[in-house]
Amino acid sequence: MRDRRQSLCLLTAAFFAVRAGIAAPAAVAEQQNLVELTLPRAPADDEAVWLQIQAGVLAPAAVITVSGSDGKLLGSVAPYGSARGAPSATYLVPLPKTAIVNGRIRVRLTVEQPGKPSREPGAEEVQNVVPVYVPVTK
Amino acid sequence: VSRREFLATAAASIGSAAIPYGGATAQGTAKWRRINLSDPNTPQAQKDKVLGSYKKAIRAMLALPPDNALNWYRNALIHTVDCPHGNWWFLPWHRGYIGWFEKKCRELSEDQDFALPYWDWTMQPSIPLEMFDDVLDPNNDAFISAGGIGNHDDFKSKFKDAVRKLDYWDLEPDGTPTARYAQLLARGIRFPDDLWFDIIESPAGPFFFDRPLGRGLTKDHPDLAAAEPPPPNQPLCVPAVVLPRILEALGPTDFVTFASAKAVGGHNVQVVGFGVLENQPHNLVHNCVGGAYNGKGGFMQAFLSPVDPLFFLHHSNMDRLWDVWTRKQQAHKNPHRYPTLPDGYLNPPSDSDCDNPNFRPRTDYDLWACDSFLFFVEEKGLPVPKTKAGDYANIGDFNYDYQPGSGEEVVLPAAALAAAPAAVEIQRFSAQITAPSVSATQAAVGVVDIPLDVLQQAAQPEGRKLFAKVTVAFPPLGHAPLTVLVNAPPDATNIGPSSPHFAGTVAMFGTQVMRGPVTFTVPLSTTLKTLRANDLLAMNQPQVHIGVVSAALPHAAIARVAPAKVELASIVVEAH
Numbered sequence: 001m002r003d004r005r006q007s008l009c010l011l012t013a014a015f016f017a018v019r020a021g022i023a024a025p026a027a028v029a030e031q032q033n034l035v036e037l038t039l040p041r042a043p044a045d046d047e048a049v050w051l052q053i054q055a056g057v058l059a060p061a062a063v064i065t066v067s068g069s070d071g072k073l074l075g076s077v078a079p080y081g082s083a084r085g086a087p088s089a090t091y092l093v094p095l096p097k098t099a100i101v102n103g104r105i106r107v108r109l110t111v112e113q114p115g116k117p118s119r120e121p122g123a124e125e126v127q128n129v130v131p132v133y134v135p136v137t138k
Numbered sequence: 139v140s141r142r143e144f145l146a147t148a149a150a151s152i153g154s155a156a157i158p159y160g161g162a163t164a165q166g167t168a169k170w171r172r173i174n175l176s177d178p179n180t181p182q183a184q185k186d187k188v189l190g191s192y193k194k195a196i197r198a199m200l201a202l203p204p205d206n207a208l209n210w211y212r213n214a215l216i217h218t219v220d221c222p223h224g225n226w227w228f229l230p231w232h233r234g235y236i237g238w239f240e241k242k243c244r245e246l247s248e249d250q251d252f253a254l255p256y257w258d259w260t261m262q263p264s265i266p267l268e269m270f271d272d273v274l275d276p277n278n279d280a281f282i283s284a285g286g287i288g289n290h291d292d293f294k295s296k297f298k299d300a301v302r303k304l305d306y307w308d309l310e311p312d313g314t315p316t317a318r319y320a321q322l323l324a325r326g327i328r329f330p331d332d333l334w335f336d337i338i339e340s341p342a343g344p345f346f347f348d349r350p351l352g353r354g355l356t357k358d359h360p361d362l363a364a365a366e367p368p369p370p371n372q373p374l375c376v377p378a379v380v381l382p383r384i385l386e387a388l389g390p391t392d393f394v395t396f397a398s399a400k401a402v403g404g405h406n407v408q409v410v411g412f413g414v415l416e417n418q419p420h421n422l423v424h425n426c427v428g429g430a431y432n433g434k435g436g437f438m439q440a441f442l443s444p445v446d447p448l449f450f451l452h453h454s455n456m457d458r459l460w461d462v463w464t465r466k467q468q469a470h471k472n473p474h475r476y477p478t479l480p481d482g483y484l485n486p487p488s489d490s491d492c493d494n495p496n497f498r499p500r501t502d503y504d505l506w507a508c509d510s511f512l513f514f515v516e517e518k519g520l521p522v523p524k525t526k527a528g529d530y531a532n533i534g535d536f537n538y539d540y541q542p543g544s545g546e547e548v549v550l551p552a553a554a555l556a557a558a559p560a561a562v563e564i565q566r567f568s569a570q571i572t573a574p575s576v577s578a579t580q581a582a583v584g585v586v587d588i589p590l591d592v593l594q595q596a597a598q599p600e601g602r603k604l605f606a607k608v609t610v611a612f613p614p615l616g617h618a619p620l621t622v623l624v625n626a627p628p629d630a631t632n633i634g635p636s637s638p639h640f641a642g643t644v645a646m647f648g649t650q651v652m653r654g655p656v657t658f659t660v661p662l663s664t665t666l667k668t669l670r671a672n673d674l675l676a677m678n679q680p681q682v683h684i685g686v687v688s689a690a691l692p693h694a695a696i697a698r699v700a701p702a703k704v705e706l707a708s709i710v711v712e713a714h
Binding site: 040041044046048050052060061063065073075076077078079080081086089090091092093094112114115133134135136137 | 221223224342343374377378383386387388389390391392395399409410411412413414417418420421422424425430431432433439440441443466470476548603636640661663664
């Protein structure tokens with residue numbers, strides 16, 4: 001039965017079309033769980049910069065926390081129900097303006113799971129991180 | 139035909155009809171009002187009355203036999219087999235689900251004034267203590283019990299026959315699955331044992347939680363902050379519901395960013411992407427109340443979550459925030475109206491369009507609205523008459539509104555609206571496609587004429603915003619990213635974000651098994667301004683060349699994907 005569920009995961013086609021403009025990071029530096037992104041341009045007045053994190057299968061009760069370089073929690077990736085077993089899904093995480101310094105974003109991604117030490121995400125757990133420009137009402 | 143091919147075909151063949159009914163309900167004019175259980179200013183008598191009726195309805199539904207469609211657990215099983223998460227049908231499906239449930243409660247409580255209350259977790263990041271009283275607590279004796287102890291074996295033994303006899307599993311006379319069965323197959327549920335496997339034995343975690351673990355939080359420890367054990371996860375739940383986070387979730391000016399990601403293939407098929415509203419308050423309240431992080435278990439953490447009566451108060455608040463966002467969008471008229479639904483909603487498909495198997499969606503709204511919701515049950519226990527996502531685009535015939543709660547401040551005051559200038563309608567300009575294919579070395583190109591006055595308005599600091607709606611068809615399993623360029627040199631194939639021609643990168647993620655065009659929205663205003671600043675676009679030049687090329691992103695996972703041939707279907711420039 002486990003095989004049945006795994007094979008069906010392939011049918012849950014991850015098919016993403018974001019309505020906001022996706023900003024291609026001009027440079028990505030990944031050192032352990034530290035992600036550094038360079039914005040190609042400053043956000044417009046009616047835009048916010050959020051992170052779009054593409055996450056894979058997480059262990060039961062595991063979450064991915066996103067924190068700033070000062071250690072402050074900025075958000076999290078917290079699957080619910082069967083999304084925990086999804087092969088791939090994206091999660092939008094808003095960023096405060098203070099998270100952007102000189103056009104650069106530095107965040108730390110950490111896998112937190114009750115009863116286990118915090119650790120950096122594996123390659124399958126965090127598959128991609130990109131900043132996105134989101135038109136917002138102010 | 140392999141089972142997998144069969145499932146994909148079945149999923150793709152699900153069709154049908156939809157059209158929004160009614161309009162958005164203005165605050166204060168609805169027949170029913172959903173009250174804020176968390177607001178200390180809500181009169182206690184109101185709270186007592188609505189919860190009294192809720193208890194009466196729950197008790198009646200729990201007492202019904204398993205073969206009655208109004209039975210409490212049967213109602214919860216609708217969510218188990220049909221709920222969408224991580225895609226753009228999340229909000230309308232749950233609006234329909236709790237809307238029909240509300241009607242059942244009205245019927246079974248014999249209280250025609252009944253409307254679901256909501257739990258405003260921003261105002262009160264703690265389970266309302268009333269929800270531990272009597273049958274409002276899933277650990278109450280009225281829930282599944284055998285000898286006073288409820289467990290999954292008891293649940294299965296009581297409901298096994300009723301589930302087996304459901305018409306979910308019916309075939310058409312020609313032996314093909316019914317539309318409803320096809321949706322189950324798309325979800326990987328072939329027969330009742332698959333469903334029981336998910337509920338009880340799934341290695342990803344069970345859906346059924348034996349009493350007394352029906353809820354992860356207790357009356358002595360009802361706070362979301364106490365949902366987790368000490369570090370590491372203690373800090374997560376409350377930050378997901380605080381007002382600044384809710385205001386961020388309400389911020390996006392388009393439906394898909396607000397409401398979770400666009401998907402194709404039907405609501406049962408895909409977990410694609412989560413907007414802030416779904417990822418943060420929705421998921422984390424489910425998980426925290428459901429004890430996902432404190433190891434105690436609880437229905438709210440999985441897809442049998444409607445067994446916990448708190449589910450409906452949680453989703454009532456989610457639906458309220460959708461209503462708040464919709465009214466915020468409607469209120470903003472300066473400099474232009476914001477959309478309230480997926481693109482194309484001002485020209486919705488007809489019922490016959492959606493029912494026509496040969497109908498090709500013209501817009502995102504067509505694709506969204508025509509998806510079929512086939513498992514809802516109305517207050518008499520019969521299938522509902524409204525079976526399309528578009529039927530739940532508005533509150534419509536449910537005819538309720540909400541007592542104001544957290545986040546309401548994003549809706550502009552009426553006085554500000556009256557002072558706002560007249561709305562500017564969106565203008566659209568279609569490009570002529572001069573080169574339709576994108577390959578590793580070849581760009582696709584569309585040429586669009588934009589009136590000079592629109593371009594000049596867009597050049598102003600607070601002027602109109604231009605967007606390119608780029609529709610492309612990816613080949614199966616092809617999901618290499620693409621770059622959108624403006625007035626780029628003909629041989630440009632490797633232009634990056636630092637180029638003045640760069641407008642954006644678009645990408646799809648994961649494994650694509652469904653074929654069909656996908657539309658991406660790329661902002662153009664900044665690029666046009668940059669081109670002018672670099673003397674690459676004259677103010678009196680109305681013709682703009684928009685190119686689509688293969689991107690070379692620095693991320694290794696994407697770079698490994700071999701470029702595949704992509705067809706450019708259309709480019710439409712919108713002036714907002």
